[in-house]
Amino acid sequence: MKGFLFIHNYYHSISFVQTHQSMEFIKVTEQKEPFVALVELNRPKELNALNRQLMVELLEALQALDKNEQVRAIVLTGNEQAFAAGADIKQMADQSAIDMLMVDQFSTWDMIRKTKKPIVAAVSGFALGGGCELSMMCDTIIASETAKFGQPEIKIGTIPGAGGTQRLTKAVGKAKAMELILTGRFLSAQEALFYGLVCKVVPVEVYLQEALTLAKEIAQMSPIAVQLAKEAINRSFETQLDEGLAFERKNFYLTFASADQKEGMKAFVEKRKPHYTGK
Numbered sequence: 001m002k003g004f005l006f007i008h009n010y011y012h013s014i015s016f017v018q019t020h021q022s023m024e025f026i027k028v029t030e031q032k033e034p035f036v037a038l039v040e041l042n043r044p045k046e047l048n049a050l051n052r053q054l055m056v057e058l059l060e061a062l063q064a065l066d067k068n069e070q071v072r073a074i075v076l077t078g079n080e081q082a083f084a085a086g087a088d089i090k091q092m093a094d095q096s097a098i099d100m101l102m103v104d105q106f107s108t109w110d111m112i113r114k115t116k117k118p119i120v121a122a123v124s125g126f127a128l129g130g131g132c133e134l135s136m137m138c139d140t141i142i143a144s145e146t147a148k149f150g151q152p153e154i155k156i157g158t159i160p161g162a163g164g165t166q167r168l169t170k171a172v173g174k175a176k177a178m179e180l181i182l183t184g185r186f187l188s189a190q191e192a193l194f195y196g197l198v199c200k201v202v203p204v205e206v207y208l209q210e211a212l213t214l215a216k217e218i219a220q221m222s223p224i225a226v227q228l229a230k231e232a233i234n235r236s237f238e239t240q241l242d243e244g245l246a247f248e249r250k251n252f253y254l255t256f257a258s259a260d261q262k263e264g265m266k267a268f269v270e271k272r273k274p275h276y277t278g279k
């Protein structure tokens, strides 16, 4: 009965969010740069701990931005102190395995991965547990020098549940992933760069601007080509080489159905800048 009430309340809170489009825990700025949207996690007192409502709001925002033709790239950030310190421990602490199974909170997280537009994570401070996992679900990560990545779930008697054992291992290799996940140690920004978890480390004063600049540069490309390239890169995590190459080839050919490919190659021949329309 307790479980039923909890689930009922949870779904009630989802439908509240959907009906009223209320965004209590995130902020969305649509044109932070031309064709670039900024999504900020906004639960600062709890170090942006990712409670279920926040994740539902985030998913809704990303789905809306995915459909918005004025947006071609997205930056996801927290604040200087924390990108996110993990899933909300207080929300999970007393739950039974069956509560967790029935609520299935990670199905929301799985859908975030389906976002077609590129997402650049701008990470400063703590990116721990679900926060680290969320940053790894983005397409690339710009880190401030103060960023600390980690999967400290082992210290609270559990293990990563939103992809940490899989994505961190693919990003940094088995030996380092084992060390980090089995001890809960943090990875500094410089180490994260060394292991290929992040694409760039910059001073804390400029990490967000650096991420916006990267997103702006991506947003100047053909959005169709960007989407097809993102899809093909992500496919490399899920397939054998032959299958991945075949997928890439099909997406490559598919770009030739776009006006943007004609424009891009024509502009090269005519020695001018291309103008992409996303068609």
Ligand code: CAA
Pocket (backbone or CB within 6 Å): 045, 046, 047, 049, 050, 085, 086, 087, 088, 089, 090, 126, 128, 129, 130, 131, 133, 152, 153, 156, 159, 160, 161, 162, 163, 164
């Ligand atoms: N869930 C809920 N609340 C959290 C939180 C989390 N993951 N992380 C921080 N908070 C809250 C704290 O409880 C505290 O709230 P109160 O002021 O109400 O007590 C507030 O944020 C500030 O945190 P601290 O006082 O602890 O700040 P600190 O600077 O001393 O320590 C920290 C910072 C090292 C990040 C520490 O907060 C911490 O260890 N947080 C938990 C990290 C963690 O274990 N994350 C994994 C969560 S499980 C998970 O994510 C599973 C999954 O795979 C999805």
